[in-house]
Amino acid sequence: MEIILSNSSSKPIYEQITTQIKGMIMSNELKTGDALPSMRSLAKSLHISVITAQHAYEDLQRDGFIETIAGKGTFVAAQNKDFIREEELRNAEEKLQEAADIARRSGISLSELVQILTLLYKEV
Structure with missing residues:
Protein backbone atom coordinates (compact mmCIF):
# COMPACT_ATOMS: atom_id res chain seq x y z
CA MET A 1 0.00 0.00 0.00
CA GLU A 2 1.62 3.20 -1.17
CA ILE A 3 0.45 6.55 0.16
CA ILE A 4 1.91 9.76 -1.21
CA LEU A 5 1.64 12.89 0.90
CA SER A 6 1.96 16.41 -0.40
CA ASN A 7 3.14 19.27 1.77
CA SER A 8 1.80 21.73 -0.80
CA SER A 9 -1.75 20.31 -0.68
CA SER A 10 -4.47 22.37 0.96
CA LYS A 11 -5.82 19.14 2.48
CA PRO A 12 -4.60 18.13 5.94
CA ILE A 13 -2.32 15.08 6.03
CA TYR A 14 -4.91 12.82 7.72
CA GLU A 15 -7.40 13.70 4.97
CA GLN A 16 -4.85 12.88 2.25
CA ILE A 17 -4.35 9.47 3.86
CA THR A 18 -8.09 8.90 4.23
CA THR A 19 -8.79 9.87 0.61
CA GLN A 20 -6.07 7.62 -0.78
CA ILE A 21 -7.07 4.58 1.30
CA LYS A 22 -10.75 5.06 0.35
CA GLY A 23 -9.67 5.23 -3.29
CA MET A 24 -7.68 1.99 -2.97
CA ILE A 25 -10.67 0.27 -1.38
CA MET A 26 -13.18 1.56 -3.94
CA SER A 27 -10.91 0.59 -6.85
CA ASN A 28 -10.49 -2.90 -5.33
CA GLU A 29 -6.74 -2.41 -4.95
CA LEU A 30 -7.45 -3.17 -1.28
CA LYS A 31 -10.03 -5.94 -0.83
CA THR A 32 -12.30 -6.96 2.01
CA GLY A 33 -10.23 -8.55 4.77
CA ASP A 34 -6.89 -7.11 3.64
CA ALA A 35 -4.75 -6.04 6.59
CA LEU A 36 -3.68 -2.42 6.93
CA PRO A 37 -0.50 -1.38 8.70
CA SER A 38 -0.81 -0.53 12.38
CA MET A 39 -1.15 3.15 13.20
CA ARG A 40 2.42 3.20 14.49
CA SER A 41 3.75 1.45 11.41
CA LEU A 42 1.84 3.82 9.11
CA ALA A 43 3.08 6.85 11.06
CA LYS A 44 6.67 5.62 10.92
CA SER A 45 6.58 4.84 7.18
CA LEU A 46 5.02 8.22 6.31
CA HIS A 47 7.09 10.20 8.85
CA ILE A 48 4.00 11.59 10.55
CA SER A 49 2.71 11.55 14.10
CA VAL A 50 0.76 8.59 15.42
CA ILE A 51 -2.05 11.04 16.24
CA THR A 52 -2.36 11.94 12.54
CA ALA A 53 -2.49 8.25 11.57
CA GLN A 54 -5.06 7.65 14.30
CA HIS A 55 -7.22 10.51 12.99
CA ALA A 56 -7.16 9.01 9.48
CA TYR A 57 -8.03 5.51 10.75
CA GLU A 58 -10.83 6.87 12.96
CA ASP A 59 -12.37 8.64 9.94
CA LEU A 60 -12.09 5.50 7.81
CA GLN A 61 -13.64 3.38 10.55
CA ARG A 62 -16.46 5.89 11.11
CA ASP A 63 -17.23 5.83 7.39
CA GLY A 64 -17.29 2.01 7.36
CA PHE A 65 -14.20 1.44 5.22
CA ILE A 66 -12.07 -0.30 7.82
CA GLU A 67 -12.55 -2.22 11.04
CA THR A 68 -10.17 -2.74 13.92
CA ILE A 69 -10.17 -6.02 15.79
CA ALA A 70 -8.54 -5.82 19.22
CA GLY A 71 -5.36 -7.85 19.34
CA LYS A 72 -5.48 -8.70 15.62
CA GLY A 73 -5.18 -5.43 13.71
CA THR A 74 -6.97 -3.22 11.24
CA PHE A 75 -8.62 -4.64 8.13
CA VAL A 76 -10.62 -3.51 5.12
CA ALA A 77 -14.28 -3.87 6.08
CA ALA A 78 -16.88 -5.69 4.01
CA GLN A 79 -18.36 -2.92 1.90
CA ASN A 80 -21.96 -2.13 1.31
Missing part, protein backbone atom coordinates in the same frame (compact mmCIF):
# COMPACT_ATOMS: atom_id res chain seq x y z
CA LYS A 81 -22.23 -1.51 -2.46
CA ASP A 82 -24.85 1.22 -1.92
CA PHE A 83 -22.51 3.03 0.47
CA ILE A 84 -19.63 2.91 -2.01
CA ARG A 85 -21.88 4.19 -4.79
CA GLU A 86 -23.09 7.03 -2.56
CA GLU A 87 -19.51 7.97 -1.71
CA GLU A 88 -18.57 8.00 -5.40
CA LEU A 89 -21.68 10.03 -6.27
CA ARG A 90 -20.77 12.61 -3.62
CA ASN A 91 -17.24 12.79 -5.04
CA ALA A 92 -18.57 13.27 -8.59
CA GLU A 93 -20.95 16.00 -7.38
CA GLU A 94 -18.03 17.90 -5.83
CA LYS A 95 -16.06 17.76 -9.07
CA LEU A 96 -19.09 18.73 -11.16
CA GLN A 97 -19.78 21.67 -8.83
CA GLU A 98 -16.23 22.85 -9.42
CA ALA A 99 -16.69 22.48 -13.19
CA ALA A 100 -20.01 24.38 -13.04
CA ASP A 101 -18.39 27.21 -11.09
CA ILE A 102 -15.55 27.48 -13.62
CA ALA A 103 -18.03 27.41 -16.52
CA ARG A 104 -20.15 30.19 -14.98
CA ARG A 105 -17.09 32.39 -14.37
CA SER A 106 -15.78 31.75 -17.88
CA GLY A 107 -19.04 32.26 -19.74
CA ILE A 108 -19.32 28.64 -20.84
CA SER A 109 -22.98 27.80 -21.41
CA LEU A 110 -24.76 24.89 -19.76
CA SER A 111 -25.27 23.22 -23.13
CA GLU A 112 -21.53 23.46 -23.87
CA LEU A 113 -20.74 22.04 -20.46
CA VAL A 114 -23.18 19.15 -20.96
CA GLN A 115 -21.68 18.50 -24.38
CA ILE A 116 -18.15 18.39 -22.91
CA LEU A 117 -19.25 16.05 -20.12
CA THR A 118 -21.04 13.80 -22.62
CA LEU A 119 -17.93 13.56 -24.80
CA LEU A 120 -15.69 12.84 -21.79
CA TYR A 121 -18.09 10.23 -20.42
CA LYS A 122 -18.40 8.37 -23.72
CA GLU A 123 -14.65 8.57 -24.41
CA VAL A 124 -13.88 5.66 -22.10
Whole structure:
Protein backbone atom coordinates (compact mmCIF):
# COMPACT_ATOMS: atom_id res chain seq x y z
CA MET A 1 0.00 0.00 0.00
CA GLU A 2 1.62 3.20 -1.17
CA ILE A 3 0.45 6.55 0.16
CA ILE A 4 1.91 9.76 -1.21
CA LEU A 5 1.64 12.89 0.90
CA SER A 6 1.96 16.41 -0.40
CA ASN A 7 3.14 19.27 1.77
CA SER A 8 1.80 21.73 -0.80
CA SER A 9 -1.75 20.31 -0.68
CA SER A 10 -4.47 22.37 0.96
CA LYS A 11 -5.82 19.14 2.48
CA PRO A 12 -4.60 18.13 5.94
CA ILE A 13 -2.32 15.08 6.03
CA TYR A 14 -4.91 12.82 7.72
CA GLU A 15 -7.40 13.70 4.97
CA GLN A 16 -4.85 12.88 2.25
CA ILE A 17 -4.35 9.47 3.86
CA THR A 18 -8.09 8.90 4.23
CA THR A 19 -8.79 9.87 0.61
CA GLN A 20 -6.07 7.62 -0.78
CA ILE A 21 -7.07 4.58 1.30
CA LYS A 22 -10.75 5.06 0.35
CA GLY A 23 -9.67 5.23 -3.29
CA MET A 24 -7.68 1.99 -2.97
CA ILE A 25 -10.67 0.27 -1.38
CA MET A 26 -13.18 1.56 -3.94
CA SER A 27 -10.91 0.59 -6.85
CA ASN A 28 -10.49 -2.90 -5.33
CA GLU A 29 -6.74 -2.41 -4.95
CA LEU A 30 -7.45 -3.17 -1.28
CA LYS A 31 -10.03 -5.94 -0.83
CA THR A 32 -12.30 -6.96 2.01
CA GLY A 33 -10.23 -8.55 4.77
CA ASP A 34 -6.89 -7.11 3.64
CA ALA A 35 -4.75 -6.04 6.59
CA LEU A 36 -3.68 -2.42 6.93
CA PRO A 37 -0.50 -1.38 8.70
CA SER A 38 -0.81 -0.53 12.38
CA MET A 39 -1.15 3.15 13.20
CA ARG A 40 2.42 3.20 14.49
CA SER A 41 3.75 1.45 11.41
CA LEU A 42 1.84 3.82 9.11
CA ALA A 43 3.08 6.85 11.06
CA LYS A 44 6.67 5.62 10.92
CA SER A 45 6.58 4.84 7.18
CA LEU A 46 5.02 8.22 6.31
CA HIS A 47 7.09 10.20 8.85
CA ILE A 48 4.00 11.59 10.55
CA SER A 49 2.71 11.55 14.10
CA VAL A 50 0.76 8.59 15.42
CA ILE A 51 -2.05 11.04 16.24
CA THR A 52 -2.36 11.94 12.54
CA ALA A 53 -2.49 8.25 11.57
CA GLN A 54 -5.06 7.65 14.30
CA HIS A 55 -7.22 10.51 12.99
CA ALA A 56 -7.16 9.01 9.48
CA TYR A 57 -8.03 5.51 10.75
CA GLU A 58 -10.83 6.87 12.96
CA ASP A 59 -12.37 8.64 9.94
CA LEU A 60 -12.09 5.50 7.81
CA GLN A 61 -13.64 3.38 10.55
CA ARG A 62 -16.46 5.89 11.11
CA ASP A 63 -17.23 5.83 7.39
CA GLY A 64 -17.29 2.01 7.36
CA PHE A 65 -14.20 1.44 5.22
CA ILE A 66 -12.07 -0.30 7.82
CA GLU A 67 -12.55 -2.22 11.04
CA THR A 68 -10.17 -2.74 13.92
CA ILE A 69 -10.17 -6.02 15.79
CA ALA A 70 -8.54 -5.82 19.22
CA GLY A 71 -5.36 -7.85 19.34
CA LYS A 72 -5.48 -8.70 15.62
CA GLY A 73 -5.18 -5.43 13.71
CA THR A 74 -6.97 -3.22 11.24
CA PHE A 75 -8.62 -4.64 8.13
CA VAL A 76 -10.62 -3.51 5.12
CA ALA A 77 -14.28 -3.87 6.08
CA ALA A 78 -16.88 -5.69 4.01
CA GLN A 79 -18.36 -2.92 1.90
CA ASN A 80 -21.96 -2.13 1.31
CA LYS A 81 -22.23 -1.51 -2.46
CA ASP A 82 -24.85 1.22 -1.92
CA PHE A 83 -22.51 3.03 0.47
CA ILE A 84 -19.63 2.91 -2.01
CA ARG A 85 -21.88 4.19 -4.79
CA GLU A 86 -23.09 7.03 -2.56
CA GLU A 87 -19.51 7.97 -1.71
CA GLU A 88 -18.57 8.00 -5.40
CA LEU A 89 -21.68 10.03 -6.27
CA ARG A 90 -20.77 12.61 -3.62
CA ASN A 91 -17.24 12.79 -5.04
CA ALA A 92 -18.57 13.27 -8.59
CA GLU A 93 -20.95 16.00 -7.38
CA GLU A 94 -18.03 17.90 -5.83
CA LYS A 95 -16.06 17.76 -9.07
CA LEU A 96 -19.09 18.73 -11.16
CA GLN A 97 -19.78 21.67 -8.83
CA GLU A 98 -16.23 22.85 -9.42
CA ALA A 99 -16.69 22.48 -13.19
CA ALA A 100 -20.01 24.38 -13.04
CA ASP A 101 -18.39 27.21 -11.09
CA ILE A 102 -15.55 27.48 -13.62
CA ALA A 103 -18.03 27.41 -16.52
CA ARG A 104 -20.15 30.19 -14.98
CA ARG A 105 -17.09 32.39 -14.37
CA SER A 106 -15.78 31.75 -17.88
CA GLY A 107 -19.04 32.26 -19.74
CA ILE A 108 -19.32 28.64 -20.84
CA SER A 109 -22.98 27.80 -21.41
CA LEU A 110 -24.76 24.89 -19.76
CA SER A 111 -25.27 23.22 -23.13
CA GLU A 112 -21.53 23.46 -23.87
CA LEU A 113 -20.74 22.04 -20.46
CA VAL A 114 -23.18 19.15 -20.96
CA GLN A 115 -21.68 18.50 -24.38
CA ILE A 116 -18.15 18.39 -22.91
CA LEU A 117 -19.25 16.05 -20.12
CA THR A 118 -21.04 13.80 -22.62
CA LEU A 119 -17.93 13.56 -24.80
CA LEU A 120 -15.69 12.84 -21.79
CA TYR A 121 -18.09 10.23 -20.42
CA LYS A 122 -18.40 8.37 -23.72
CA GLU A 123 -14.65 8.57 -24.41
CA VAL A 124 -13.88 5.66 -22.10
